[in-house]
Amino acid sequence: MHRYPLPVDEPTSAELAAIEAEWPLIEAELSVLDAEISLINAADHGGPSPLDWRRLRRAEARVTRVATELAARPAARKAVA
Template sequence: MQIIAALQGLVTAEPLDIEPTAAELDAIEQEMPLIRAEVELLDSQIMTIDRPANELDTRRVRRARNRVLAARRDLTNRAGAEQTGGVA
């Protein structure tokens, strides 16, 4: 019988007690309107999966898509303003 041994030392994962930094929490807070809009879009799309979409469903999905686009635009504009020093 041949003994098989690991050639490398054990690799341990980092502890699970790592909390997000203040910068990460700020980034999440800034992206929250986009996250909410994307969740709303997903909810409206899920509602139409198992049945044919009627006019109300179509409008709901379209409005949710528009909210996602507006939130992305606002987030991009905010990030661009921060990079240029706030000068528009």
């Protein structure tokens, strides 16, 4: 018999719910990262175009918008174990 609980490799349902709740923000941040990578790659091809810069600005604006929406949500009630 183990004295200490064995480590669990899988996320709990509460952790999965938290990830799902924050997924819009995660997705928006991934869009910013993708736009930044495109800017870096464009440097090898004559530099970023105005479209590349617009893509980055829109992705950054989306992060701000989604973060504001998440912050405005009421805090979830935590279950007491």
